Amino acid sequence: MTDRQDRQDRPLRADAARNRARLLDVATEVFTTRGTAVPTEEIARAAGVGVGTLFRHFPTKEALLEAVMVGRLEAVAARVAELADEDDPATAFFDCVRLLVESSVGKGEFTRALAAAGVDAHTALRGPSEAILGRLTALLEDAQRAGAVRPALAMPELIALLVAAGGAVEQLAADPGARDRVLAVITDGLRPPR
Amino acid sequence: MTDRQDRQDRPLRADAARNRARLLDVATEVFTTRGTAVPTEEIARAAGVGVGTLFRHFPTKEALLEAVMVGRLEAVAARVAELADEDDPATAFFDCVRLLVESSVGKGEFTRALAAAGVDAHTALRGPSEAILGRLTALLEDAQRAGAVRPALAMPELIALLVAAGGAVEQLAADPGARDRVLAVITDGLRPPR
């Protein structure tokens, strides 16, 4: 009776696309700055649409959260791909680290919320996540081979460090000097021990 | 906002004191492992008391959160005080860093929840916080004077780093090796740059 094809793959109507985009923008902004406890109705109002519209686009609050995450991850993945073109392994790796730290602002909150909601976060996030992780793994290994990064460091702790440093940077948003000093500590810490 | 103790200085009856202690224990455990969204009723039940009792001791959920925080900060402050007795400035500072990271002071969630609720987080937390910060400031300065820590580092970013590293460590709870490597990155990063 209902063909999935019919409902999903048709390109969105102009106004629908506009609304969807506005909702995503607003949700990203709101979730990032005020946490995930913000009522859906408020997000809808801020986007200038009714709740019904929100729920047509994202059938669940979780779905909205997930979509926000996917959007952010995709943007980051794109920029990581650019940076990975750099020739010098050390430069490429540390630029990437800086990028990830600076763009991971607020991400921890999301993953936690998704996890708490019992979502299998991997379903929709896997694609962009793996793109990022794949690149980063390669960059790490190259930089380690080049002697620019301490050999005793694997991906899990690197990820954890990046997410954590992102949180720290977030706290220091008001003081760019402090932010740079945090980044310096992290990057210097990643180099091989003396 | 303030717990019962403060309002009427009558000493708590034995059973009341026991209930208050159990509530704090349970709340610490529950908030830490499952976040602050857990219903008050569940906390009361886990502590073996009725909700009414919980609200007699802590007139607000926020008050309970605050009390939990205060408890944790006080415990940490005590241990920091012990560590500060160490003679070698470098040892003292880095031991303290490790301690603070491992006890994940702050646990982001709490401070955020308190802030979101509009509580002036400093009212009740100021005491123990300042105790910790005072010691840490002194340790930092000593270690910097001794050349063990990079000079370009102030308290705000140190705090941010510690909180962040705490988060990273939390994520890696399952893998002690990774946790140690994170700590190594942070502590090496804190040393003077080459």
Place this chain on the structure above:
Amino acid sequence: MTDRQDRQDRPLRADAARNRARLLDVATEVFTTRGTAVPTEEIARAAGVGVGTLFRHFPTKEALLEAVMVGRLEAVAARVAELADEDDPATAFFDCVRLLVESSVGKGEFTRALAAAGVDAHTALRGPSEAILGRLTALLEDAQRAGAVRPALAMPELIALLVAAGGAVEQLAADPGARDRVLAVITDGLRPPR
């Protein structure tokens, strides 16, 4: 309340007529098997049209319900008219009873839903209803005069019995033997008492 046909007497365009017919078919099927709580959108989808089209033909969900009822009643009225041609009063009456029971005129759900919606159910249903009732009244009187049906029986209770027996038959859809035995009880019960 009234469907499009009534408002503008322009004859329906070919595709419009086809859509209207499909909607009625689907709605009859869906309401009958799954109750009246099924969302309009689902009916539209099953009919292969958009919701907008559904509401153009039937300005209200109630209007659709009503149209479904009218359709069923008209079909039954036609068959009752055929049966009434039978010569033997007893045969005619009992055949008619069987027909009405088996076609479950009314299906309780519908009338209730219509009534609950505050529709004056008689406005549009009156025509076909009266056609059926008129015939049935005549058949009942003839059969009573012929001594085939108990004299102490008026239309209201006959109707009620038929609707009720329809419900019983519906419940026993899976077991044709049981269905026949229910019909036997009713028809034997309608004969004059010993």
Place this chain on the structure above:
Amino acid sequence: MTDRQDRQDRPLRADAARNRARLLDVATEVFTTRGTAVPTEEIARAAGVGVGTLFRHFPTKEALLEAVMVGRLEAVAARVAELADEDDPATAFFDCVRLLVESSVGKGEFTRALAAAGVDAHTALRGPSEAILGRLTALLEDAQRAGAVRPALAMPELIALLVAAGGAVEQLAADPGARDRVLAVITDGLRPPR
């Protein structure tokens, strides 16, 4: 942590019991006369309590529906048990039939709503249902052995007939004469055919 015993088996506090009873009364009345689509809030208001109270007693609308059903079935079961003491099998059986028809008012609506909600209706209703069905089966067999009821009649169709006749009687609530005539048709129909 939580012992089921602790929560459920304690006798209800006086006010709680009063509220629970009022809620059940109101719900029975409302569901019976106006169907199951009535909002829970309205039931709560009619019972003079807040929604929260309703949901404390019945954690789901379905649970309330089920409780209403159980209550009605238990009442009927008790009366059936009384009637079954009668010596004459025919009298006992037909009295029971009359009772069931008259008390089954509105029951069909409930079972349908429960079924639609996907509840395994048997879980909570099984007890009282089986009590009624067990007695009725025995009465039917006795009456058949005594030659007072047609032999070709099994429980499934008897049940269906009773429920259906209940519906008919409900429709005729305004006219007691008609109601009695319906009952006469049913009971005469149940006797052995001539």
Place this chain on the structure above:
DNA sequence: GATGAATGAGGTTTCATTCAT
């Protein structure tokens, strides 16, 4: 003091209906 029943504002989600495309 302790208990847990009661409260009701507020959160998420559904769905009949309207209207821009």
Place this chain on the structure above:
DNA sequence: GATGAATGAAACCTCATTCAT
């Protein structure tokens, strides 16, 4: 005429907090 996106009232349910027992 047809479409389906948008709308928002209203449904169900949760939970911090109060208060009778």
